[in-house]
Amino acid sequence: MNSTHPDFAGTDIAALSDAQALNVLNANLNEPVKVLNGEVTELDSKRGFCRFRFEIVPAFCHSQGRICQGGFLTGMVDTAMAHAAMAKSNFAFAVPTLELKISFLEAAGPGFVIAEGRVLRWGGSVGFLDGDIKDDQGRLVVHATSTIKIVRPRE
Known part of the structure; x- marks a missing residue:
């Protein structure tokens, strides 16, 4: 299946390593990924895994710039999970979120964080x-779980 995607400048990403x-x-x-200062650092399409590195800047923070607002962290982990799912489909399917549960376990401040997403069941x-x-x-x-809809392209 050709998985040419408009976000990838016409590249058939499924044909790539x-x-x-x-x-x-x-x-x-x-x-959204640019706004969150993100970059992909690892991708495994067989496992359905993706790792991002994001930079939390003071503009994302409250409490005198010390604590990252939860919405930014939610966007980061959702991005990692969505890319893990898209990788699992060789970037051929859309994967809109149906449900997202997030637990904030520690405060994060300015600096770099690593977000990982994994497909548990497809x-x-x-x-x-x-x-x-x-x-x-x-x-x-942060720990999160998500349920996604797998939207296959129309033939």
Whole structure:
């Protein structure tokens, strides 16, 4: 199946290795990922896994710029989970979120964080994902689970 996607400048990303796909993703980041200062650092389409590195800047923070607002962290972990699911489909399917549960376990402040997303179960029309964010000291900051709809392209 050709998985040419408008976000990837007409590239058939399914024909690429994970390392090549990672380069295409980083060269064609969508605006929300750019706003969140993100970059893909690891991709595994067989496992349905994606790792992002995000930079939390003071503008994302409250409490005199010390604590990242939860909506930004939610966007980061949702991005990692969605990209894990898209990788699982070789970027051929849309994967809108049906449900998202997020637990904020620690405060995160300005600096770099790592967000990982994983496909737990891939069904015919629904998928189950989980993800987490760790700060630059390896502390678990966020844990999330997500249910997605698997939307196949129309023939």
